[in-house]
Structures are given as C-alpha cells and as structure tokens.
Amino acid sequence: MTYQDARTPGLQDGILHHLTYTIGKDAAHATLHDWRLALSFAVRDRIVDSWFASTRASYEAGAKRVYYLSMEFLIGRLLGDALVNLRLDGEAKAAVEGLGLDFDAVLHDEPDAALGNGGLGRLAACFLESLSTLACPAMGYGIRYEHGLFRQSFDNGRQVEAPETWLQQRHVWEFERPEAAYSIGFGGHVAEQDGRMVWTPAEAVLAEAYDTPVVGWEARWTNTLRLWAARAIDPLDLARFNHGDHVGAAVPEMLARAISRVLYPDDTTEAGKELRLKQEYFFTAASLHDILRRFDSEHGDIRLLPEKVAIQLNDTHPAIAGPELVRLLHDTRGLPFDEAVDIARRTLNYTNHTLLPEALEKWPVPLMARLLPRHMMLIERIDADHAARFPARATHAVADGEVNMGALSFIMANRVNGVSALHTGLMKQTVFADLHALHPGRIVNQTNGVTPRRWLHACNPRLAGIITGTIGEGWIGDLERLAELEPHLGDAGLQQAIAGAKRANKADLADWIGATHGLSVDPDAMFDVQIKRIHEYKRQHLNILEAVALWQAIRANPDAGWTPRIKIFAGKAAPGYVFAKKIIRLVNDVAAVLNADPVTSRYLKVIFLPNYNVTLAERLIPAADLSEQISTAGKEASGTGNMKFALNGALTVGTLDGANVEIRDHVGAENFFLFGMTAEEVVARRAVEGHAGQAIAADPRLAAALAAIHDGAVSPGDPTRYHDITGNLRGPDYFLVCSDFADYWRAQREVDAAYRDAAHWTRMAALNTARSGWFSSDRTIRGYMAEIWGAASLGPRA
Numbered sequence: 001m002t003y004q005d006a007r008t009p010g011l012q013d014g015i016l017h018h019l020t021y022t023i024g025k026d027a028a029h030a031t032l033h034d035w036r037l038a039l040s041f042a043v044r045d046r047i048v049d050s051w052f053a054s055t056r057a058s059y060e061a062g063a064k065r066v067y068y069l070s071m072e073f074l075i076g077r078l079l080g081d082a083l084v085n086l087r088l089d090g091e092a093k094a095a096v097e098g099l100g101l102d103f104d105a106v107l108h109d110e111p112d113a114a115l116g117n118g119g120l121g122r123l124a125a126c127f128l129e130s131l132s133t134l135a136c137p138a139m140g141y142g143i144r145y146e147h148g149l150f151r152q153s154f155d156n157g158r159q160v161e162a163p164e165t166w167l168q169q170r171h172v173w174e175f176e177r178p179e180a181a182y183s184i185g186f187g188g189h190v191a192e193q194d195g196r197m198v199w200t201p202a203e204a205v206l207a208e209a210y211d212t213p214v215v216g217w218e219a220r221w222t223n224t225l226r227l228w229a230a231r232a233i234d235p236l237d238l239a240r241f242n243h244g245d246h247v248g249a250a251v252p253e254m255l256a257r258a259i260s261r262v263l264y265p266d267d268t269t270e271a272g273k274e275l276r277l278k279q280e281y282f283f284t285a286a287s288l289h290d291i292l293r294r295f296d297s298e299h300g301d302i303r304l305l306p307e308k309v310a311i312q313l314n315d316t317h318p319a320i321a322g323p324e325l326v327r328l329l330h331d332t333r334g335l336p337f338d339e340a341v342d343i344a345r346r347t348l349n350y351t352n353h354t355l356l357p358e359a360l361e362k363w364p365v366p367l368m369a370r371l372l373p374r375h376m377m378l379i380e381r382i383d384a385d386h387a388a389r390f391p392a393r394a395t396h397a398v399a400d401g402e403v404n405m406g407a408l409s410f411i412m413a414n415r416v417n418g419v420s421a422l423h424t425g426l427m428k429q430t431v432f433a434d435l436h437a438l439h440p441g442r443i444v445n446q447t448n449g450v451t452p453r454r455w456l457h458a459c460n461p462r463l464a465g466i467i468t469g470t471i472g473e474g475w476i477g478d479l480e481r482l483a484e485l486e487p488h489l490g491d492a493g494l495q496q497a498i499a500g501a502k503r504a505n506k507a508d509l510a511d512w513i514g515a516t517h518g519l520s521v522d523p524d525a526m527f528d529v530q531i532k533r534i535h536e537y538k539r540q541h542l543n544i545l546e547a548v549a550l551w552q553a554i555r556a557n558p559d560a561g562w563t564p565r566i567k568i569f570a571g572k573a574a575p576g577y578v579f580a581k582k583i584i585r586l587v588n589d590v591a592a593v594l595n596a597d598p599v600t601s602r603y604l605k606v607i608f609l610p611n612y613n614v615t616l617a618e619r620l621i622p623a624a625d626l627s628e629q630i631s632t633a634g635k636e637a638s639g640t641g642n643m644k645f646a647l648n649g650a651l652t653v654g655t656l657d658g659a660n661v662e663i664r665d666h667v668g669a670e671n672f673f674l675f676g677m678t679a680e681e682v683v684a685r686r687a688v689e690g691h692a693g694q695a696i697a698a699d700p701r702l703a704a705a706l707a708a709i710h711d712g713a714v715s716p717g718d719p720t721r722y723h724d725i726t727g728n729l730r731g732p733d734y735f736l737v738c739s740d741f742a743d744y745w746r747a748q749r750e751v752d753a754a755y756r757d758a759a760h761w762t763r764m765a766a767l768n769t770a771r772s773g774w775f776s777s778d779r780t781i782r783g784y785m786a787e788i789w790g791a792a793s794l795g796p797r798a
C-alpha cells in the first residue's frame, strides 16, 4: 500500500516542484545536496497527511498519551527510513534515477543525526518508530543539540575529536514551532506568599520547540519527536549595545544557547557538571509544561492526569520531572502536597539502563540547591515523607551531601524497569534491593528490542528480499513471523540464496573498505565485528589480546589450516576516558603490525573503522559473520547491537550478559558460541586474590600475548607505550580479561572450525534470523503499553 491519494502528485513532480519553489534552483544547476533536499521535502509532504490524521485521531479518542522523555535520540539518517515506511522506496529510486541521479548517492548525502551517545539513545529512536508503527498516541521529548556526538578520526592511531555539525545543513525534517515556547528558570530564591511557596528564578531561558514527524510502518500512524532549543528571552542586551559594548550585548544570548549547544559525550563519568544539570532541567521542565498545557486543553480535572498521561523517564536524566511535577501541582495549582506527590508518582515511570556505579547520577546538594532551590526543598520533603512511611529503608534520595537520582526516580515512579531479564534481576538484588523490598511489584522487566524496519528491511535489502520471497512480507510489521522461515531452511536453494546475500553484502563492504581505507580484505574471510562504545567492561581489549595470541600462533605454525578472519572494530571513547582511548590506539597499532605481516596477513587482518555511527552500523551489520558480545557478565544491561547482528544472520560469540542470555535462549545454545564466567562467578572470582596472575600463569598463550604487547611488539619505537594496559591486566584486572581469556580462545577456535563448514554455518546463521523475531522493539513497546503505561493502540488496524 502506498500512502498516496488523488491529491498527491507523483514523487518526481514533487521533487521538481520543491527544487524550484523551496530550494530555488533549476535542474541544470542543482547539486546533489539540492536534489537530496528536494526529495526530502517531497517525501515530507507525504508524511504530513498521516501526521495530521494521527493527531486528529488522538484528540478525538481522548485516549491516554505516552510521553517518552530522553536526553538522547540517536536517530541517524531519516530519508531512507521514511521512504521505506511510506513504501515509497521503489518509486523514489525510479524517480531519482529518472532524473539522471545516483539514488544511493542522494541518500548518503544526508548527515547522520547523532543526538545520542550509544545504546540508550538508539533505543529511544527505535521506540519512537515502534510507537508509531503500533499507533500508540505518543510523543518523544528531548534536546535539539546544535552539535551531536563528536566526529572521530585517528592521528597515528590515536583518537582525535572534532565537533559534529549536522545542523549546518538545512534540517529538512523539522518544523519550528515558535508558538510552543516556555520560559525556564534557574537559581534565585523561594519565599512564602499567601501560604504558598513561590520560586523567583534569578535567570531564565526560552525553550523553543522543533517538531519532527516519526512515521510508522506503512504510514499507519505518525507521532512527533519534539526537541527543545534554548534561546535568550531578550536576544540582545540593548543597554550594553547602546553603551558601545557590541560584543557584550550578545553574551546573554550566547549563555542561553549554551544549554542546547552540545551533547555530553561521556556516558559514564560526566555526572556532576552544572551545565549538564541545566540541560536536564531545561528539557524536562519544558516538556512537563507542554504536557500539562495539552492535558488542560483536553481534560478538565488535573486529578485525571495518571489516567490520561504516562510519562517514561529514559534513565535518570529527566529525574527532576518528579519534583518539577510536584511543584507544578502543589505550588502552582494548589493541590495538597500529598496529593501532588501521589498524582506525580502515578504518572511517572523510570527505566534504568546501567548498574555501573560511576554512571548512576548523583548531584551535590549545594549545586542542586543553588540551581533549583525549590526543587531541592521538595526533594528533601519527598524523601523525608517516604522515609517516615518506611522507617526500615536504607537507601535515601538525599544522602552524604548528594541527591541520588536513581533513588529519587524510584520513589517517584509507578513502575521501574530494567532492560533485560538478567539486568532486571540484578537491579532487584543490588542497587535497588532495599527499595525493591519496600515496593515489591514496582520493578518489572522489559527486554529491549530493535526496529526491524531499519535494522533488517532497510539496511539489508538482499536478505529482506529473500525472506519476503519465502514467507511474504508480513514479517516486516510482525517480526515473530520470521519463525515461518524455519520449515523452509532445509531447501538447498534457499540456503544458497541466504549465503549468497551474505557474500554479496561482504563484497560490498570489502569494496568500501578498500576504497575508503585502502585495506584489501577478502570477502571469503570471516568478518568478525565488534562495534560499540569503547569501555573496559565491553572488553575490546580481550578481543585484541586474542588477535595478538592468534597472530603468534599463526606465525609459529603458518600451515596449520587457519580460518581467514578480518577483525573489524568501530566505536568512540569518551574524550576524557584515558584508558579507553589507549585501547583504541592499541587496536590501531596491532592492526598496523598484523596487516603488514607477510606470513600471517593472509589469515588475520585487523581494522578499526573511524567515526562509528548509525550509518556505519547499517553498513557493517548486514556483512558480519561473527558478532562480538564479550562484556564481563553482569555489566552490560542489555545490548541492542547483539540483537541486530543475530537478526541479520551473524553468529554471536558472547558471555551470559544482558540480552545475550535471551538471544541464546531464542536461537538455541547450539547456534551461539558461549564462553566466560557467569555474573555470579564474576563476583566470586574478583574476590580471589591474584586472579589475573593465576590466569596468566595457567595459560602460556595469554602470557605470551601480554608479554608481546608489554615489550613493544606492536609499538617498536615506543616499547613502554602499553605498560598501563598490561599493568592493569596483570594487576587489578577488574573486568577479568585474563580470567576469561582461555575460554574465549577456546570458543574462538570453535568458531573457526564451524566457519570452515560453510553449509552448517549458513544453517546456523539462518536459524539466528528465523528465531530472532522476539527482539523487535514492537514487542518491547507492546510490553510497556500493557505493563507500564496502560495505553491502547488507536491505529486503523488496532
């Protein structure tokens, strides 16, 4: 079904119309960029009808609305996705080619919107798409960062960061909404007036809305992503200007805009920074004002809020929503305090995405009190009231001079959820154990998922086409139907087609790597891929250590029939995370030495592709044979890349961590390469004194690989370069790289052997695809709707 009616002209007419009247160019002088904008505007026109219809349907139904508050939306490029969901991809290709243009080049002209750091932000983007596909009346709220996640390049193997500039080009998908603007205050003082507490901020900035429509599969429904930009309330300090201080006159505007200027690039250690807290309050307060304004326009009685509105806090970043909502209900609207807390609590829900202590947000009380004095008072009262009701409680929202945002979110939430079965269990046992004991039904699990439209149908057209040719196209909107593939997998023709699609995807990637990075890679080698943020807990250093050990083994015995492998890495390190940046340099140094080795490079190559982003993921995942999911058990909350790989027919080598556990349950243990300690064993192992030394002493391979790195085998001009890494691994080794090494090596050799049996490998890969239907974010969102939000679908096919 194409979303088109008699009023909509053909796409090619639309492109030419916009080229002329929106871009102001004629075809003879149009650049690729102009054509891309013209196509995007023509596509956008098609979305608007569905968008208005959805908005109307939401108002008419008076149904419960869902609001997803997230500091990050890692949306990537939007044109290809919109075309697919509107089912206009075929027509667009024909129209663009009919104009003498290269369709892929037009799609690749779009900047990748990187308004997020990694998994948390990409999950939010998948959720928006699924919310639309399921016709759930919903809205995403976030920040319109001028600069998204930094661009990464390498200088002599070292990460170099440069600002990202996606907004320097015209952003075609957004609509500015100057009428939806709110003043957001900071600082100042609180005083009692006529029995009410009144906060008088010392400064205020304007939050201005920009709306991006998010179209669901087959344009069944379109929701809105509303991003807030910060502006000065008075754009110019006229008094200063008139005194001749022309630069100083612009300072208030600069300061205001700083709030939405840049995404914080650190997903672990940046907590405690004042600007970050300002960003959090800025977008949360603007969103809540907007939500209440919409509620008022639809319903009368504010007591109905929990029935008509569900707000999801994506991690603790919008946790200030609790006290802010209480302030709006109690101070501004005059509800009794207890009732205000009760209404707020029944409206809010909180998702936890990490148990790493350094990533759990805590704010110093003096900072909170200075920036948000009324909120600090309310937090203390909420906490004290809760403590009075539950005297046995150990965890307090305010403790040791800090506000614990996890605890605050928990006590202000109707439901609290983890993102995989293992992670949710660990939440109950560790960080939230005592709060869980007081509120036993509050924590629920919603295992993450990914949208199959972007992560299979759009990014892997070869495999998608084969699936559709075999079972029809129902799977795209109902991924569990991939199971219908399984009875066909005995068919030799189908097996051949699946293997052929993977081979062609790999050949495309090999061509691209050759053209852009000058490395020749053999498409018949195993493509072994680890792509994610660089973190010690994700253990990219375990992977590269195994590469060094394998290199040594091949050198010692070059004719032992090794399985050729290309190890591909990509990912960014937080600019201030010195150890992670050192791991990147190590991978690059290892790559330089191994790729130049005439004996071993036939069997083993390593490449670190710079500037990992959504677009690069879309290129790599369809071409992967092996998915590296090797975090220390208990540390990766879920992972979502792991699901994308399995869906695209890569086999996983992985630990029992995060959603790996559930992936293995679904695809079958025999189609998954498991290694390593369990989360429980990890805790016990850490308590063993000298665990790393013991593991090294027991494994000559590990000892030799560490010694080579320590002695400068990959950094001959600078032999001590990696002493910090080898020192860490031989010493504390908190993430147990050494203790898991031998089993990882064993699993990798099993991978080698399995890959040599091409027919068997293809069958295992196809089973991964056929059995991954459960990992659709549609399933996840259905879970949130039913078990957390109490929201219903309004779609034409609901």
Ligand code: 26V
Residues within 6 Å of the ligand: 117, 118, 119, 120, 121, 123, 264, 266, 267, 268, 269, 270, 271, 315, 353, 354, 359, 361, 419, 448, 636, 637, 638, 639, 640, 658
């Ligand atoms: C924390 C902080 C701390 C302050 C500075 C900025 C910042 C930005 C992000 C974070 C939270 C990082 C948590 C996160 O990304 N968790 C990931 O969430 C994914 C989706 O649920 C999940 O698949 C990953 O396993 C998990 O690491």
